[in-house]
Amino acid sequence: MTIAVINSGGANLGSVVHALNRLGAESLLTRDADEIRAAERVILPGVGAAAWAMNALREAGLVEVVRGLDQPVLGICLGLQLFFERSEEGDAECLGLIPGTVEQLRAGPGQRLPHMGWNQLAWTDPDDPLARGLSGDEWFYFVHSFAAPVDHAVATCEHGMRFAAVVRRGNFAACQFHPEKSAAAGARVLANFLDL
Amino acid sequence: MVAVRLIPCLDVRDGRVVKGVRFRDHREMGDIVELAGRYRDEGADELVFYDITASPQRRSVDVAWVEKVAAAIDIPFCVAGGIRNVATARAVLHAGADKVSVNSPALERPQLISELAEAFGSQCVVVGIDSIRDGQALRVRQYTGDPDNMVDPRRDTEHWVEEVQRLGAGEIVLNCMDADGVRTGYDIAQLDHIRARCRVPLIASGGAGNEQHFLDVFEQADVDGALAATVFHSGQIAIPELKRWLTGRGIVTRV
Numbered sequence: 001m002t003i004a005v006i007n008s009g010g011a012n013l014g015s016v017v018h019a020l021n022r023l024g025a026e027s028l029l030t031r032d033a034d035e036i037r038a039a040e041r042v043i044l045p046g047v048g049a050a051a052w053a054m055n056a057l058r059e060a061g062l063v064e065v066v067r068g069l070d071q072p073v074l075g076i077c078l079g080l081q082l083f084f085e086r087s088e089e090g091d092a093e094c095l096g097l098i099p100g101t102v103e104q105l106r107a108g109p110g111q112r113l114p115h116m117g118w119n120q121l122a123w124t125d126p127d128d129p130l131a132r133g134l135s136g137d138e139w140f141y142f143v144h145s146f147a148a149p150v151d152h153a154v155a156t157c158e159h160g161m162r163f164a165a166v167v168r169r170g171n172f173a174a175c176q177f178h179p180e181k182s183a184a185a186g187a188r189v190l191a192n193f194l195d196l
Numbered sequence: 197m198v199a200v201r202l203i204p205c206l207d208v209r210d211g212r213v214v215k216g217v218r219f220r221d222h223r224e225m226g227d228i229v230e231l232a233g234r235y236r237d238e239g240a241d242e243l244v245f246y247d248i249t250a251s252p253q254r255r256s257v258d259v260a261w262v263e264k265v266a267a268a269i270d271i272p273f274c275v276a277g278g279i280r281n282v283a284t285a286r287a288v289l290h291a292g293a294d295k296v297s298v299n300s301p302a303l304e305r306p307q308l309i310s311e312l313a314e315a316f317g318s319q320c321v322v323v324g325i326d327s328i329r330d331g332q333a334l335r336v337r338q339y340t341g342d343p344d345n346m347v348d349p350r351r352d353t354e355h356w357v358e359e360v361q362r363l364g365a366g367e368i369v370l371n372c373m374d375a376d377g378v379r380t381g382y383d384i385a386q387l388d389h390i391r392a393r394c395r396v397p398l399i400a401s402g403g404a405g406n407e408q409h410f411l412d413v414f415e416q417a418d419v420d421g422a423l424a425a426t427v428f429h430s431g432q433i434a435i436p437e438l439k440r441w442l443t444g445r446g447i448v449t450r451v
Contacts, residue, residue: 116367178294
């Protein structure tokens with residue numbers, strides 16, 4: 001299977017490649033439009049700010065390429081946020097694959113920002129293929145200050161407010177947590193994505 | 197609800213894990229990748245690697261072992277030691293680290309914190325603070341990796357904590373030097389005092405000697421994570437049992 005990991009220029013993209021390696025899957029870190037279109041699976045990782053990442057995609061000529069993909073695509077962390085129409089972070093126009101605006105998290109009393117650490121999900125659609133083999137009690141590693149609305153979420157998480165932890169629309173799925181850093185539970189989500 | 201984090205700290209010298217008492221007399225503890233893998237399997241929530249020789253010797257962290265760790269483990273880890281510019285931080289993050297921690301170089305040039313936050317986002321930027329009691333005051337120390345070249349940057353811990361947050365730190369590790377390595381418990385009073393001034397995640401460091409110390413620091417200082425070295429490396433406290441014990445006492449852990 002060919003897996004393209006989009007090189008959006010952000011930090012620690014290597015972690016996603018390492019995680020796929022541990023699953024025995026080879027991947028290609030690329031920003032080449034043809035390689036991305038031809039891949040059987042595409043992953044859009046991302047660490048950094050939304051406006052900055054959208055600029056990087058625009059400069060690489062990848063905005064329309066990503067919008068036009070029809071194979072399974074997985075967004076991770078900032079990658080999830082970029083699937084939405086807009087982000088409050090830098091007032092960025094995003095890919096518009098999923099309706100809604102990404103907002104800044106508002107921490108409740110005794111809570112800190114960024115939301116950094118391990119948290120649990122509430123699956124609104126436990127039959128989602130990404131949830132296969134999970135009991136629902138697993139912990140996933142989050143690190144973010146902005147979050148997406150729950151309208152298209154198949155799983156949610158809460159930190160000050162409820163936000164989308166896993167979203168899906170057609171062939172586009174994404175998780176706000178880092179499956180590549182979420183030990184066995186995260187590896188299971190990645191394996192589920194490869195098995196789609 | 198976000199779980200508290202238990203964070204083994206691995207001091208690295210010349211590519212090997214070492215541990216000293218009160219920052220002196222370093223003993224070898226083992227191979228980095230082997231120890232990292234062991235902690236991952238035991239349920240450590242995160243790892244911190246301090247290259248203790250990099251900062252005092254004014255050299256950068258060696259990224260070869262960072263890459264090896266990243267390939268081997270699937271939990272987040274932070275690298276500290278000798279990161280004094282955006283280029284070095286980028287090399288470490290690209291090698292697979294999730295965060296970089298800056299301490300002495302940030303005291304030399306506080307602007308470094310904003311440069312890192314701007315380049316990678318605050319969530320990647322941890323500021324480590326070595327704090328020592330000086331009468332009634334809490335004072336910051338610099339270059340603590342080498343006791344002979346330790347520097348007094350003439351800053352109060354409280355002010356430094358506020359400044360680093362203003363500059364874009366996404367997390368603070370407060371190492372209470374008086375407690376470090378002596379296993380008589382975290383400096384609860386100091387951590388609680390700093391907690392009140394810290395909006396970002398705060399990690400307690402220095403002093404863990406038994407399970408009760410972890411319970412105390414989570415209950416009484418409301419820290420987001422607790423870092424320890426000796427009690428984990430020596431096998432005196434096993435992370436799975438510690439987590440079960442804490443969970444039984446109402447602390448939310450990842451079990």
